[in-house]
Amino acid sequence: MTELLFNPDAWIALLTLTFLEIILGIDNIVFLSIVSGKLPQSEQPKARRIGLILAMVFRIILLFGITWVLSLQNVLFHIDWGFFKAGITGQSLIIFGGGLFLLYKSVTEIHHKLEGSEDSEAGKASNTLSSAVIQIAALNLVFSFDSILTAVGLISMKSPAEGGFGYEGALVIMILSIIISIIIMMIFAGPVSKFVNEHPTIQILGLSFLILIGVMLLAEGGHLAHMAFFGGTEVNSIPKGYLYFSIFFSLFVEFLNLRMKKSKNPVKLHNNKIIDKSLEDTDITN
Structure with missing residues (x-):
């Protein structure tokens, strides 16, 4: 441990892995924001804390x-x-199942927000803390597998004599990076969720990102299972760099749009309980 503490390579590995954990956790925060946004205001922080703690526990286990x-x-x-x-593996089943769940949840949420289905009795029944925690836990399990496999691929478990950190050293670095990244995400989860839930276009954009991530998980699950169609056309994974670049570029464009339209009143989605302000002054009796 002392050697690890004074090893510059260990610190670089810790910072790099922590940064990657935060980047990979963006989709987790978006999902947390969308799911917790349907809960009463008093329960939203609790749902976010439980979700992020579950993410940390799953990863460490x-x-x-x-x-x-x-x-x-x-x-x-x-x-x-x-x-x-195809050659089906346990990992491909988990990743593929997570992709299907994310696609289903994202499309359903978009439908609810645009069509107002959340106001039905079935919609209200699903807006509970326990329901939100179950959904968060299910997706956290998939994200945890992806995060851990990324960490293992980045941190060398070879002995120090072979240029690595050893099994115990690599484990310490990975656990510290997970704890630090979750603490950082806990600090910013509240403001991010508030911003997402106050801007309908960001909500739809976030759900669109989750659809992209769901498609990426499906492709990755197919690639891990070596799925091949029609005599050898094998499914390839989608590089995460392309996906996250498109996400950040879309967010950048949307932030510019928000600044340009700051003086205008945005149209609220059905779950926000507030209608377009331009309709508030309309005499509905006419």
């Missing part, structure tokens, strides 16, 4: 069970239907 996590890359069974071939 998976780190201690890294051997089991890596074993999920082993093929469970093969599929060969002529036009479709």
Whole structure:
């Protein structure tokens, strides 16, 4: 531990991994903001805290069970239907299932916000803290697998003599990076959620990002299972750099739009309980 403390490479690895954990956690914060935004104001901070604590706990548990996590890359069974071939692994099932869940949840949320379905009894019944925590926990499990595999690929577990940090050293670096990144996300989760829920265009943009991430998870799950169609056209994963560049560029454009339209009153989505201010002065009796 003392050698690790005074090792510049260890500090660089910690900072790099912490930064990556925060970047990879952006989709988690967006999902937290959307789900917690449907709860009463008093319960929203609690839902965000529980969600981020669950993310930290899942990641640390998976780190201690890294051997089991890596074993999920082993093929469970093969599929060969002529036009479709795949070698299904535990990891591909988890990633693919998470992508399907994210696509379903994102499309459903967009429908609710635009069509006003949240005002129905079924919609109200689902807007509870326990329901939000279950949804957050399910998605956190998928994001945790992705985060841990990224960390393991970045931090060398070779012995110090071989140029690595050793198993214990690498584990310490990864756990510290997770704790630091979650603390930072906890600090900014409140302001980010408030900003997202106050701007309908940001909400729809955030849900669109989640659709993109869901598609990325589907492609990654297919790639991990070596899915191939029609005699050898194999599914490839989508580089995360392209995806996050498009997300940040879209946010940059939207921030410019918000500054230009700051003096105008935005149209509120159905879950915000506030209608367009231009309608407030309209005499509905006419």
